[in-house]
Amino acid sequence: MPLVNNKVGDDCTASGDKALADGKALVDSLIKVVACYRHLASCVGGCTDSLQLRDELRQTREKAQNLAGDICHHLTSHLRDKSLPDGQRKEMELLWVAFSSCLELLHVDMCKVLNISGIVSLADSASLVHTGLEGGCSDVAARALSLPDLNQAQTDSLPSGLESQERSTMELEISQIDRMIDDMEMKVNVLRWMVEPHGPQYADPLSSTDSVSMAVQSIDEEQQAPTSQPLCQRSHIFVLLLLVGVFFVAATLSLCIFFFS
Numbered sequence: 001m002p003l004v005n006n007k008v009g010d011d012c013t014a015s016g017d018k019a020l021a022d023g024k025a026l027v028d029s030l031i032k033v034v035a036c037y038r039h040l041a042s043c044v045g046g047c048t049d050s051l052q053l054r055d056e057l058r059q060t061r062e063k064a065q066n067l068a069g070d071i072c073h074h075l076t077s078h079l080r081d082k083s084l085p086d087g088q089r090k091e092m093e094l095l096w097v098a099f100s101s102c103l104e105l106l107h108v109d110m111c112k113v114l115n116i117s118g119i120v121s122l123a124d125s126a127s128l129v130h131t132g133l134e135g136g137c138s139d140v141a142a143r144a145l146s147l148p149d150l151n152q153a154q155t156d157s158l159p160s161g162l163e164s165q166e167r168s169t170m171e172l173e174i175s176q177i178d179r180m181i182d183d184m185e186m187k188v189n190v191l192r193w194m195v196e197p198h199g200p201q202y203a204d205p206l207s208s209t210d211s212v213s214m215a216v217q218s219i220d221e222e223q224q225a226p227t228s229q230p231l232c233q234r235s236h237i238f239v240l241l242l243l244v245g246v247f248f249v250a251a252t253l254s255l256c257i258f259f260f261s
Helices: 008-041 051-079 086-119 139-146 163-188 210-258
Strands: none
Touching: 008 051, 008 163, 051 163, 051 210, 086 163
16 A cells, blocks of 8 residues: 655645635736726826826836736746646636736726827827816825825926837837737636636625515516506596597587588
């Protein structure tokens, strides 16, 4: 009977659980940062656009790219491991799908910011769209970047060549994201349509309270439906009586004209 080293097995399981927990923490951080970048990107070209907003976008973008690099290395090394247990592999594949989706959203928002910043220039404040929004997004960016504060002194004058330099930097970063997405697809073959989501983090099942409220709403609609039918019937009867009355009045007038003429 072969001997089994339980200590080695326990160590492998513990290390796998730790790697899975680290991957989940990294992906959760990336989701928050990408959501923050999307929120900031919606303000580009509007009346709240400023040098501070562009700087917050740059910091958030750098944070997202650093997290994306760490997550890509972490998940790739574990998913290419043939000895990874099936349960942990499924969890890693879920993280991989969430990570790749976040990376695509980040790429779309970066392209959006690049295009809008090329159309709307900070040097010409008259070209900004007056959306009616007020205030900045520093609090949102600070929470996503885990920083205490992002309030900076805004300069009234635009430094020369800043926008062109920022555009060239963004084009380089977008190309880096493109290469990262291509490398991910080449190194790890995870079919998204084969990955089944589960758990509260990846699905939002219908709760019991929601089902009860929907049932009550359907019952109310069924109860209200018959009450509308008598109203329609009454209106039809009224129209019919009106038409009969008009017919009798017309007949009476025609008979009077016939006899008295």
